[in-house]
């Protein structure tokens with residue numbers, strides 16, 4: 001990314017060494033401007049992205065300071081400290097992402113909102129995503145999308161798992177958010193959305209031709225399409241339809257009518273911003289599950305057996321699958337937990353302290369950013385024996401409850417991901433139909449962790465029908 005290359009020549013030998021105030025975590029802020037960004041990125045491109053954190057943890061302790069992506073920041077690799085940051089009693093911590101992310105999100109994005117507004121949006125979206133009505137409907141929708149996509153796979157060609165899962169999850173996402181089905185609108189939304197998020201970590205300059213400029217342009221186009229949908233909905237929605245919302249547009253319109261009276265543009269931008277957390281995360285979890293299973297035939301065999309059993313039962317009885325059918329596949333759920341632990345799709349969350357806070361003897365001074373590093377906790381040998389090994393059996397009898405502070409792929413506390421159940425359902429449905437329809441062999445590929453988690457070659461697999 002340009003940000004880092006451009007300033008390379010500014011390097012000189014003046015490494016910054018800030019004197020430690022008592023209690024401020026130890027650590028090095030690295031070079032002027034660049035800080036320790038290069039080491040951080042290099043680690044993100046290696047097969048052990050946690051190395052950056054581990055090296056500093058062994059030098060300075062489990063909470064340390066550094067300077068990455070243009071931000072001096074205190075990093076916590078300690079799950080007790082992370083818990084306090086996530087719980088955020090007294091609203092001490094506000095979200096604080098690098099500048100290009102905040103530019104793109106817009107100030108009303110739930111990911112950067114604070115206080116009552118965030119709580120309100122969080123609770124209505126969470127309530128909708130967890131409602132039994134949505135669960136029943138969306139289970140069928142997801143199944144149809146997955147089955148149709150899988151049936152189009154060609155056994156004589158390589159299948160790129162990352163591309164396929166992105167298509168599936170995008171379709172599900174726009175269905176949940178705005179009830180758009182397959183067709184021209186979906187294609188345009190996908191194209192513009194992909195353009196929009198490309199700049200999530202890049203140079204924060206809005207000149208024509210730059211990544212951010214292009215992305216903000218794409219955002220304008222998206223806003224137009226979504227606003228049209230929202231407007232049509234508002235003018236046609238009958239009272240009874242509003243009573244049980246069909247999608248996030250209904251939910252926000254309903255809420256808007258009751259309390260806010262905000263312009264429709266606000267609702268449309270909320271919808272776009274709600275696409276961000278669900279768009280990359282779910283397909284990457286699916287893709288990495290396929291990757292880890294390909295590398296662990298014993299786990300794949302056990303998972304296949306469990307899923308074949310359910311399929312047979314359904315075929316024999318002629319009954320429809322329900323949400324709970326998928327959730328009752330215990331080994332498959334363990335595979336998903338283990339995938340999320342190792343994948344670290346969201347490797348941590350960024351916050352800024354609004355006042356001085358002391359946690360476990362570490363001072364986080366007012367105005368400092370904090371990165372609660374999930375990857376460090378998930379890959380810590382003290383929490384998980386052979387942490388770099390894919391071992392779904394380690395979850396047997398433990399489960400993946402939200403009380404486990406050493407397992408936070410969905411964050412926690414005040415901002416715990418409201419899409420948690422939907423995400424697990426989507427992954428379960430995809431894996432069920434994949435393993436009961438096809439056998440496969442994966443080609444060599446590598447996981448890259450920066451700026452976001454992805455496969456270098458989009459994970460090509462050769463498939464054969466059972």
Ligand code: HEM
Nearest residue numbers: 110122277278281282285346349409410411415417419423
């Ligand atoms: C495997 C998939 C997913 C992972 C790993 C994931 C992870 C996360 C994490 C770690 C957070 C907390 C961010 C923070 O504390 O700043 C979060 C928040 C959020 N997620 Fe997810 N997510 C996933 C899927 C989804 C889906 C499918 C949706 C919805 C369609 C969704 C919607 C949200 C929203 C709206 C927030 C913001 C909540 C708030 O700030 O109040 N996520 N997610």
